[in-house]
Amino acid sequence: MHQPTTEPRASIYYDYRIHQPWLPTAHPRDARKPVVIVGAGPAGLVAALGLAAHGVPSVVLSAELQVSQGSRAIVFTRRSMEILHQAGVARRVVENGLPWRFGNSFYRGQRVFRMEAPHEEDNRFFPMNNIQQQYLEEYLLDACAASPLVDLRWGNKLERLEQDDKIATLTVDTPAGAYTLQADWVVAADGGRSGLRSQLGLQMEGASYEGFFVIADIRIDLPLPTERLAFFDPPWNPGNTILMHREPQGIWRVDYQLPPGETPEEALRPESLKQRIDAQLAMIGHAGAPWEMDWCSVYSARTLTLPDFRHGRVLFTGDAAHLLPIFGVRGANTAFQDSQSLAWHLAFVAKGLAGESLLANFSAERVGAAREIIEEAGKSTRFMTPPSRGFMLLRNAVLSLSLTQDFVRPLYHWRTSRPHEYSGSALNSPGDDNALFRCGPAHGAPPQDVRLGPDDHLLDHLGPGFTLLYAAAGEALPAALRDALATQRARGVPLKVIAVGQPGPVAGADACVADAQGRLRERYGMATPGAAYLLRPDQHVCARWVTLDAQRLAAAFVAALPQ
Structure with a gap:
């Protein structure tokens, strides 16, 4: 039997709530469901709310009993805020998040580039908004709880999926034992380590980059504005890159690249974390400032996508469909666009308003978006983490020239995530103006x-x-x-x-x-x-x-x- 932890995750700023598991022994036998969503992260919850807006009920399965561990995604773009506005949670993000529009790149103690994201009187939302993923998941969960069309089942882990051309059958394990659930459609929103992707034997296309980055969230009082800070080739971490972001609740994200050969286990030792964070604080003029660790993790940069987001009765969204580097805040922001698109395409098919060919359009549009993002993200990643000696020489030349030459400074631009335009969509009217x-x-x-x-x-x-x-x-x-x-x-x-x-x-x-x-x-x-x-x-x-x-x-x- 599946036994998710009942201990709240540790945090110095967020109170994790343990939800009661959904147990098959306490409910009548399920009828066939229109949609089952595997995964209760942002991608799955936005999909559930989108389906509900069209009158399509869904069951959402969460293997855990609480929201995700750590801040994870923290920067949400204007387009994401517009999607969250449609989902009914944007106001809470605005009330509790930190808006910003400037990014700064530093080399040898000099600011060599300042990015200014456009912001006009007509825009309801700022170009970027910082808030930890736990809060965003909480807001989405509250919206789901208010909808009678979203059946969220905590502590329910998908064990096996079988499908034919008419139906999908899921075996779901719980603390009270397993049960069977049948669905017309299944949404795979189960993240970067998608179990559904593995069960179907699917392979992603693209590239993985060598090297690791540490993410560390610390509580510290820094008299700095809410702007992105990027430091290239700093003395304490030569050849590498450091990023910093302000988060709500007095938290700062410190994101730094590891030297070649260092393992994640070595990087996450308390003495290693303290030494490097202290060095970064000293470099920006705050040596000795007291700080407290909340959460840390290690990641590597990857630019990968499934070549097709539909496989039989299963539709993929978010990190289950693609893996993108965090440079340019692409992961969760791309997932929101995936799930918004998926929800309406699937709802119209489920309600008989369009044929299943509409789902092929969903896949074509979002795979196209993923590939466009991968192309742009690859440029940013190769600049942030040069994968070869040639790219390192080019990056170093840009760094050196940027101290005196204005023309190279735009090369620092990190190509922020932006909404995809479906200019070639099959749904566009061929006879309009x-x-x-x-x-x-x-x-x-x-x-x-x-x-x-x-x-x-x-x-x-x-x-x-x-x-x-x-x-x-x-x-x-x-x-x-x-x-x-x-x-x-x-x-x-x-x-x-x-x-x-x-x-x-x-x-x-x-x-x-x-x-x-x-x-x-x-x-x-x-x-x-x-x-x-x-x-x-x-x-x-x-x-x-x-x-x-x-x-x-x-x-x-x-x-x-x-x-």
Whole structure:
């Protein structure tokens, strides 16, 4: 029988809660489930909340009885915050996290590069927000607990999966013994050491880089702003790189590269950790400052992905689907985009609104995103951890020149994680006016947020299903267009119509955005009445028109929901 630990994990700032295990002996025999999600980390919980938003229930299996150990992912990008906003937890992250937008690179005591992430009045969220993963998991768990469509089962460990072309059968072990669970679909969100990936015999493609890094979270009072700090080739760690981040609760992340040949066991000895952290604090002018260790770990940089995220009835997301280096905060941020995309694709298939070919599109889009990220992450990784003598010579030349030459300094840029644009998606409408627009988000792009009032943004108005932004003129949408919208709704497609540019009710629209200053219409190129955007449930653009009519709208839905 599976016996997860009932001892709360140790932490000097976070109180771990032990949840009661879900026991088969205390529940009636399960009926077949639409979706079972293996893994209750951020990727699995975002997928569960996304499915619930579409009315699809899921069972979430967690082998543990508490949230993850250590701070783990701590930096969440603006796009991740927009996804968490859709999931209903972004406000808690804003209230408790640390926003920032600047990054600094140092060499020989000199700041040689300062990154400034764009931040405009229209943006609800900062480019980056720091908060420990335990808090984020807590917020997501609270949202799941509030949903009657999410059945979270603590202390339930997947032991075996069998599947055919119609059903998946899972053997799940618990403290009260094993039970069998049948599901139409299984989501593999079980992390970098995915047991489902191993059971299916799947191999990732890509590269693993030699060398190890230590992550150490320490409590210390440092009079420094919330900005990323990177130190190259410091005297106490020659040839290597050190990163520092501020976290909530008075915690600082110190992330340093190990010299060749040193093992993780040697690196995590208390005397080794103390010596190196003391040396780093001395280098930044805080020698002797008292500090206390909370958590530490060792990792290596890898750029790997599955070539296909669907395998029969199993769909992969997050670290179970790909492994990315932390340089550029790519891991959890990419996982959020995976799970947001997975949730709507799977929900529409589960509800019969599209054929299973829609799942092939999920895989194609997210594998494409992973490969794009791997290409960029590889550049950052080779600069941070040169894998050969040639790369080391090149990196050292950049370091040396950057002391006096401005033109090389942008090479320090760490290529922060950014949302993927599905410009080549099969779901994009082939007969729209995408090429005629001179501004606004194009095919496959996420939305550009627009500030509409003191605490009112465009993203607040987007629905969980498809959203049509329509530049209205008058008190009603054209009759033929209303009929076309009614046709989609009649077959069950969740669809919200927002009339832009009208202060009062508009017949055929679910909501109105007055856009009194014309800012939304200007940014989206919707200057003339009848201009429109169709956003998918993950908020990415799948069609846009200079002038929308009923026939073109119907064609867009044929493309977006293949049967």
